[in-house]
Amino acid sequence: MFFKPFLTAALAVLLAAASASAQDTQCGLDGIALQNGEARTFYSARSVEPGQSCDALATTRRCDGGVLEGDAGQRYHRCTELEGFLGVNTNRRPEHLDPALLERTGADWVRTNVDILAYLEQEETGKTDVKWDFADWDIYIAATDREGGKAILNLMWNFLDRDQHPPKPGSEREQKLFEYLDTRILDKLAAHVDILTTGNEIFVNTKKEDWEYQDAYGGIPAVVFYTRVTEHVNAYLIDRGLRERVDLYIGAFTRLHTEKMQAQPAVQALLAYAETAGYVDGLDLHTHVVNVRQIDKALSFARTFTTKPIIVTEFTFVWGMKKAIESDETLGPEFAGRWDRDPDQQIEDYMACEVFGRAKGCKKNGPVSKAEWDDFFATRDWFIDHFILQADAIFRQHGVRGATFGLVQDRPRKSQLNPERPPWYLGFLFSGGSIEPGPDGMPQPNYQYLDDFRTIQQQNASIVRH
Numbered sequence: 001m002f003f004k005p006f007l008t009a010a011l012a013v014l015l016a017a018a019s020a021s022a023q024d025t026q027c028g029l030d031g032i033a034l035q036n037g038e039a040r041t042f043y044s045a046r047s048v049e050p051g052q053s054c055d056a057l058a059t060t061r062r063c064d065g066g067v068l069e070g071d072a073g074q075r076y077h078r079c080t081e082l083e084g085f086l087g088v089n090t091n092r093r094p095e096h097l098d099p100a101l102l103e104r105t106g107a108d109w110v111r112t113n114v115d116i117l118a119y120l121e122q123e124e125t126g127k128t129d130v131k132w133d134f135a136d137w138d139i140y141i142a143a144t145d146r147e148g149g150k151a152i153l154n155l156m157w158n159f160l161d162r163d164q165h166p167p168k169p170g171s172e173r174e175q176k177l178f179e180y181l182d183t184r185i186l187d188k189l190a191a192h193v194d195i196l197t198t199g200n201e202i203f204v205n206t207k208k209e210d211w212e213y214q215d216a217y218g219g220i221p222a223v224v225f226y227t228r229v230t231e232h233v234n235a236y237l238i239d240r241g242l243r244e245r246v247d248l249y250i251g252a253f254t255r256l257h258t259e260k261m262q263a264q265p266a267v268q269a270l271l272a273y274a275e276t277a278g279y280v281d282g283l284d285l286h287t288h289v290v291n292v293r294q295i296d297k298a299l300s301f302a303r304t305f306t307t308k309p310i311i312v313t314e315f316t317f318v319w320g321m322k323k324a325i326e327s328d329e330t331l332g333p334e335f336a337g338r339w340d341r342d343p344d345q346q347i348e349d350y351m352a353c354e355v356f357g358r359a360k361g362c363k364k365n366g367p368v369s370k371a372e373w374d375d376f377f378a379t380r381d382w383f384i385d386h387f388i389l390q391a392d393a394i395f396r397q398h399g400v401r402g403a404t405f406g407l408v409q410d411r412p413r414k415s416q417l418n419p420e421r422p423p424w425y426l427g428f429l430f431s432g433g434s435i436e437p438g439p440d441g442m443p444q445p446n447y448q449y450l451d452d453f454r455t456i457q458q459q460n461a462s463i464v465r466h
Contacts, residue, residue: 018249034063043079051463054079085402094140106457111404113154151335156200166225197249203434211266234279251284256298258385271305290320299398312403316427324382358414388452
């Protein structure tokens with residue numbers, strides 16, 4: 001009996017020494033660990049240009065007694081062949097993925113986001129809402145599973161909208177959210193996704209107080225939650241055998257062109273985490289701007305933190321359009337004379353009354369003809385000419401893997417036409433609310449957008465892979 005404590009202590013020392021010895025023989029690089037004797041492919045770059053192959057940059061490196069053999073320049077465990085794709089986006093509206101509209105765009109990629117808290121709230125209360133019909137996701141699945149189809153899914157956690165804070169790490173609420181995510185969202189959708197982003201608009205969907213350090217979280221609440229949910233989704237994908245076919249991104253980051261967001265500690269912490277975490281494959285940005293220079297500023301800032309691929313799943317010049325609508329600009333004699341309109345009518349009133357028929361006494365008005373709608377934008381100095389083409393050129397300068405643009409516009413509610421609110425209803429390929437339907441009854445395209453979108457599809461199709 002005298003020897004038992006001694007033997008127990010000695011065994012503990014031996015086990016600790018063995019563990020330390022095993023760790024000493026491991027190799028670590030680019031956020032991953034290799035066991036002694038394990039070999040893995042590494043690359044000399046994170047990504048290659050459209051038409052190029054990562055195979056030319058690949059080599060096998062082996063861990064030998066804690067030393068990683070091979071060329072030190074081969075230091076990335078993953079390489080992405082940048083498609084430079086341009087896809088379509090349907091924000092929280094998967095039912096908009098009409099096959100006929102998709103065919104007209106020529107797009108392979110589709111993107112949408114799932115408002116997880118909205119679905120969970122609906123199940124918890126037992127109150128159904130037609131806006132959150134889970135059957136609509138069958139339309140999304142059909143779009144992703146069509147020949148050549150590819151998909152992006154953003155997980156939306158809108159804590160701000162519900163006056164909530166992110167759950168504390170390890171809490172019962174966090175466990176419940178993660179369980180719901182797994183069983184009701186990912187089990188249905190993950191197998192049909194090519195890129196999964198673990199947030200939607202992180203700093204739009206959380207309270208500003210959750211951008212600052214809090215003892216109860218052991219860090220910045222927004223950062224703690226999004227790192228934990230990303231780790232959780234990575235583990236889920238591994239467990240379901242999906243990790244090799246689904247890329248895991250973090251974001252979306254918004255307003256990175258502004259000094260305020262660039263200086264935000266939470267933004268910097270998440271960008272640094274995305275670069276160093278080996279299981280994070282890239283970043284998602286939303287670039288809603290006043291002008292295209294701000295898109296360049298946002299991407300330039302992101303590139304100071306990461307060499308990983310970037311996608312831009314939303315981009316518009318909605319803030320430029322908002323400034324124009326707020327400016328008391330009138331229709332003007334040139335446009336008004338051609339369409340029998342009042343030249344002194346302010347454009348906000350033109351939208352609310354003549355186009356969308358939402359103002360008092362205007363219920364029978366609208367929509368307008370495509371010719372009139374096109375002419376309206378053609379005569380606006382603030383309209384960014386060939387915006388999609390300009391944005392795409394900037395994306396390519398910064399090595400953006402791909403982007404998605406709004407597919408179809410609904411008729412906005414009266415409250416959405418308030419000039420103090422951003423006119424999100426103007427940033428889509430097709431207009432289902434402002435323009436009269438075409439002869440086939442389908443929505444007609446907005447000014448310039450679809451033509452430019454198709455031009456990029458044709459350019460991408462002409463790239464020969466080497």
